[in-house]
Amino acid sequence: MTEPLREAIRGVWNRVDLADRRVADTVDRTDIVGRLTGADYISLAALFVGWGSALLFSRGEPNWGILVMFAAFFLDKVDGWYARHTGTSSPFGRQIDSFIDIFAYLLPAALLYHVSLAPSPFASLVVGFLLFAFGGLRLIRHTNEGFGSDGGDSYYHGTTVVHTNLLVVSNYFLATFVGLWNGWVAGVLVGLACPLMVSDYKAYKTDLSHALAAVVALVAGGLALALELGYV
Template identity: 70%
Template sequence: MTGSLLRAVRGAWRRVEQSDRVVHDASGRTNVLARLTGADYVSLTALFVGWGSTLLLLGGEPNLGLLAMFAGFGLDKLDGWWARRTGASSPFGRQIDSFIDVFVYLVPGALLFHVALAPAEVASLVVGFLVLSFGGLRLVRHNSEGFGSDGGTSFYHGTTVVHTNLVVVANYFLAAFVAPWNGWIAGVTIAAACPLMVSDYKAYKTDGSHMLAAIGVLVACGFAIGLHWGYM
């Protein structure tokens, strides 16, 4: 850059008033830390555990990564219970919860396929993209539309990121225990499940569905422990 051009750029920059780049009225700004509730701190703990799951998966420890991911699942359920119990539910808290869900369910799910199931890099690229993109769109839609209601029973629009995560986990164990199952079958199964997250399917939010999810997690924990320590 010549000296004259450099001086011209500097002159143009100086003509931009500093007031245009400084916010003088802070009344509309959010003090994020001040707005965090106990439930939000539980959500952040789930994020910490979810990041631990990611590191374990990247380090070639899928079973330990699964156990960490399931701990994040438990914390994710705990934050909702805490918010309802303390009356701390808010749109801000729901935004935080959705943000955390990306790193508790979507990222570990995509990585589990990548490190333990993917038969080729292109399969990992496509399946990971579908999990993250449809999962992200599903969370955005939920924040925008909220729950539906059918006869007094709340439901999610489309399957949830938890459902998709469990599809990935189920494929992981099927590949481990069922001889004909392989990464290609797993990839097709997971890819087919992803668009359901933005469908009109009604995933009812009931005590029974929560109980089934809890049982599924406990069974999966048993399988992960058995595989990691050589019991299976």
């Protein structure tokens, strides 16, 4: 073997040496898996279930998709409760939670509108864009700012992705049970509501608001199951 060929082979080997490619253990290195807490693993479970609901919507199974989506909602609430009760709340956990919310709330809402409500591909394109654009910006702001405080009461800055998701679900049932309701009306309402997610509206985080959200989810889940089983 000639010396130039040997040097060429050595150069290639040095470039693919896996040991040299590993990031050193320094203070600048983030061990992303090592930092996960129990609450974060619950969030990842919500991601798994949320993705399952998205697959159901994409297969044209809106009622089962709604039921599975609400299971993701439940896990999303459990992770926050677990973090508070174990003292593991952190900005890092809030970043993970916001990332998961895209798949638990925004993606299912966009797919539900696309599969069951959209009167045209253009309407689906616009509504889906507005959901992801304003919803994503809202989650980025919440990750950066956290909760606001008003006289000891915590609030979200702007309406939440939960509100917007439930608006899409409400329009699905209205279009199912109300003859004059249609995808155009639903698209306009959802489109107008999306900018509220980045508004200065104070959405207070109270036990009552959580209870109301739970009641709405239970009613919607019951309606979805009744529709699927042919009772209504």
